[in-house]
Amino acid sequence: MSAQLQDCPPAAGIDRVDLILNAFTGPGQLTLAQIARRTGVPRSSVHRMLERLVHLGWLSRSGHQYRLGLRLFELGTLAVQQDRLHAAALPYLRELRRLTGHTVHLAILDGDQVIYLEKMDGSFGVDIDTRTGGRRSAATTSVGKVLVANAVGAASGLGAPPDGRLPDAESARSRREHAAIRLHGIAFDREETMPRMGCVGAPVGFKRDVVAAISISGPVERLAMDGKTINLVRLTGSQIYSKLGRRQLAI
Template sequence: MTETPTPWEGTMTITADSATPSAVIDRVSLLLDAFDGPGRLTLAQLVRRTGLPRSSVHRMLERLVQLRWLRRDGRDYELGTRLVELGSLAVHQDRLHAAALPMLYELHRATGLVVHLSILDGADVVYLEKISAGIGVAVATRIGGRQPAHCTASGKAILAYRAQILDGCTALARKTRYSIGSAAQLRPELDKVRGHGVAFDREELQQGIGCVAAPIGSIGDAVAAVSVCGPMTRMTFDQRLAAPVRMTAMGIWRNVEKGPSRVAPTLQPIRPLRCGPAASSTGREMNSPALQYA
């Protein structure tokens, strides 16, 4: 099967004979970034994804396996235990995560739904925490995973205060037939988020799954979002879920403000949203009466 090279955002140009320390780090970063989801990759796949010479990729892979950054199983490679260890330490050292965790568990107990803590990383949301039981498998998210911000309730909750990301973008990539397909369609949604303090996702990221999210941050800003997600049959898009989610978001921010310094709003500098095919006229309109704001 022929694999189409992935158009990595912000991909750097690296010459084959680059040997300076910064160039070596750039190449290792490019290689590790190729592991953008679950599953293993072969040497050939990594060469196609990175655009680096096969010999260079092979040498780096061997060294990264020795250092436990990667793990080899036959001809396949996957992220190694050292990265898992560092990722776990990073999450648990993060002040936002520490401030939020007790309240996330309380929200999960109160609603029985999957609870996420998310931040914005460029045009994506990254999940810092996922608390679930039973229905967690049905919700296709994972800690450390990312999804297009405009397709998620959490993403819209933060994008409402980062509207400049939409500048210069017209069509948006869609995950389902219900996804918002254009910046023109998304902007009114973000206006509602700013006005009501809550964002909704009705099968926009995953068929059969809905979410309710609220921004975490000071008035007029958002550094993160908290959300509850579950099967559409268990979701209510009104005060029954909006109120506890908003209260949780406010409680988390109060805990964060007790810390010594302000939480950074994003992991990386803002970059434009991924553009994609224009929204189909068959998609469900997001200003439908079925989408209610409290």
């Protein structure tokens, strides 16, 4: 715990932070005295916590007045987007699993890793070492390749990736692969992440607005990486994107 909060146990410290943040229930800014009065927390403790929250970006300060910071706005926006995305994707992911029998994933990009927002196990009894809420390197997974390719494309002139960050510099081979992924709207993992396992991934989005990626994963001897499979995965990504109220993808 920060030395600035060591005058109270962890649970009490969190409760006090919650009280302070909940003091900002309406528009406008608040002074130290107003926050102390609304929370009932001693003024000296409030001041130490406010300074720490400003440092973390949860609050911002202008003179003697405080307001909610951009970090809270970012987290709140991300939570809403992810909740809408997950809810929109679920029925289409279930249908994709039903049609293919393979494990399906929904993922977003966080730096050089993907975060799985959903995983639905397939019907072949294959253990794939991923989980909802888990992370993997974006370099080899099909969902990661889709997301990185479009983030790199955005940074090259199509816009900017959502978090403003990009993975490490690409090799010539990666640049060619990413260009092909952006062109065709599909990515493959041929035993790069796990032996004897393959993946086919596609974007949820289009050009400047790729919000996530989906994939099907299964044993390479059972996962047909043919036109029918490719079109089905791309169509599912397009349907999810449209469900979010955005522009329909061209398949």
